[in-house]
Each structure stands twice: as structure tokens, then as C-alpha cells.
Amino acid sequence: MGQTIAYLRVSTNQQDLRNQRYEILEYAQKNNFNIDDFVQIEMSSRKDASERLIDYLFDKLEAGDCVVVSELSRIGRSTVEVLGIINRLVTKKVKLIAIKQNLTVSGNGDMTTKVMVTMFSLFAELERDLISERTKRALEAKKAAGVKIGRPKGATSASKLDGMEIQIAELLQKKVSLTSIAKIFEVSRGTVYNFIQSRKLVT
Known part of the structure; x- marks a missing residue:
């Protein structure tokens, strides 16, 4: 034992x-x-x-x-x-x-364990989807309100993701993959990675 x-x-x-x-x-x-x-x-x-x-x-x-x-x-x-x-x-x-x-x-x-792990997987996927949906709604609401997303043109080290630091930090905290984050914001995985590193979103 x-x-x-x-x-x-x-x-x-x-x-x-x-x-x-x-x-x-x-x-x-x-x-x-x-x-x-x-x-x-x-x-x-x-x-x-x-x-x-x-x-x-x-x-x-x-x-x-x-x-x-x-x-x-x-x-x-x-x-x-x-x-x-x-x-x-x-x-x-x-x-x-x-x-x-x-x-x-x-x-x-055993089968009970497999079913249990499958259920956890479904809940984890649901959690990721809900985070993604909340983030998308927040972006749409900002755009509808006329809020400019990102830094002014010509700013040093500008990124398409500027202004999204809080949302991306939340996604990272929830263990959402860089690939999934890239899909949410419609950018490349490399753009997400560089943004996270340059903005020091990972501690």
C-alpha cells in the first residue's frame, strides 16, 4: 500500500x-x-x-x-x-x-475515473469559452462606444493589442493558451507572445 x-x-x-x-x-x-x-x-x-x-x-x-x-x-x-x-x-x-x-x-x-476526468475537461473548456465570450463582448462594447483601442499612431513599440492588457492578463491567469488568445483578438500567436513579453504580463 x-x-x-x-x-x-x-x-x-x-x-x-x-x-x-x-x-x-x-x-x-x-x-x-x-x-x-x-x-x-x-x-x-x-x-x-x-x-x-x-x-x-x-x-x-x-x-x-x-x-x-x-x-x-x-x-x-x-x-x-x-x-x-x-x-x-x-x-x-x-x-x-x-x-x-x-x-x-x-x-x-477505471471507467468512473475516465468519466470524471471527461466532465472536468468539459467544464474547463466551458470556462475558456466563457472567458473568450466575455472578452469579445467587452471589445465590441468599447468599439460601439467609440473608444479607441490601442495607442496613438506612431507611438513607440505600438501593438494591435495595446489597451487589452487587463483582458489578456485575465486570460493568462485562467491558463488560456496563447493560440486561443490569438484567435480571440484575431492576431498571430507571435504577436500575442511579443506583447506579453514586452508588457511584462507574465510575472
Whole structure:
């Protein structure tokens, strides 16, 4: 039987950290299993998965292990990111237990797990589509109101995407791909990449 690891994540609230630990220990006691290790990550949810040391957690995991979290939001800040981590766990044959959602994702690749991952994929796709639609509506509303999008002609380092910094930053935070962002704004992927780098939208 593999090890059981509790994954804790907080921003700065120590009380929240204690609550997560208590919920997980209480759940383990009620269900007659022990927590072998706690992986505690205290970083801002704005950091990406590797910066939050998710990779460190995966380095500790082997097939047959189990990861316990107090709720799904602890492993990702968006549906897309949560799905990516669940897929990595399933691929590595690691079970995931999310207490608040009363969710157990088996690591053995059975039909129930496949259906569950498919549902997560659909929700992730829906989230991306909704973000795309909101962004398009915002652009159309600005154009209809006569708002000029972008910098004045002749400005240094002008880009077709000038004025869209906030929208693009939101899309990046939601893990929308550069290709998808390019389609939304009807520009090339290279234009999106250069804009993100020059405007320092990635921290």
C-alpha cells in the first residue's frame, strides 16, 4: 500500500492552514487511515503550479499513493489548472481525495475515473469559452462606444493589442493558451507572445 500525503496551501492566513490540517486529520481518523506526510506550500495563488512547488509534490509521489486536500481549490486556481493536475495524478496512478467536494478520483484509470476526468475537461473548456465570450463582448462594447483601442499612431513599440492588457492578463491567469488568445483578438500567436513579453504580463 502506498503513502498518503496531505497537500496544504495558503496565502498568508495561518488560521486557514490550521483549519486545512484539522479537516484532513479529522477525515483520516473517521476513515481509518493515517497521513504519512504533509506537503505545505505557503505562496500566493497567483503563482503558477511550478512556483507553488506542485512539482515538488509530484516528485514525492509514486504509483499507489494517495493525495488528500481539504478542497479542490487548493491544487489549482482555475478549472483548467485543477484538471491538469488531476490528469497528472491519474497518469501517475495516484488517488486524489478532495474532502469538501466528497470527491475521490481513483488512480487506477477505471471507467468512473475516465468519466470524471471527461466532465472536468468539459467544464474547463466551458470556462475558456466563457472567458473568450466575455472578452469579445467587452471589445465590441468599447468599439460601439467609440473608444479607441490601442495607442496613438506612431507611438513607440505600438501593438494591435495595446489597451487589452487587463483582458489578456485575465486570460493568462485562467491558463488560456496563447493560440486561443490569438484567435480571440484575431492576431498571430507571435504577436500575442511579443506583447506579453514586452508588457511584462507574465510575472
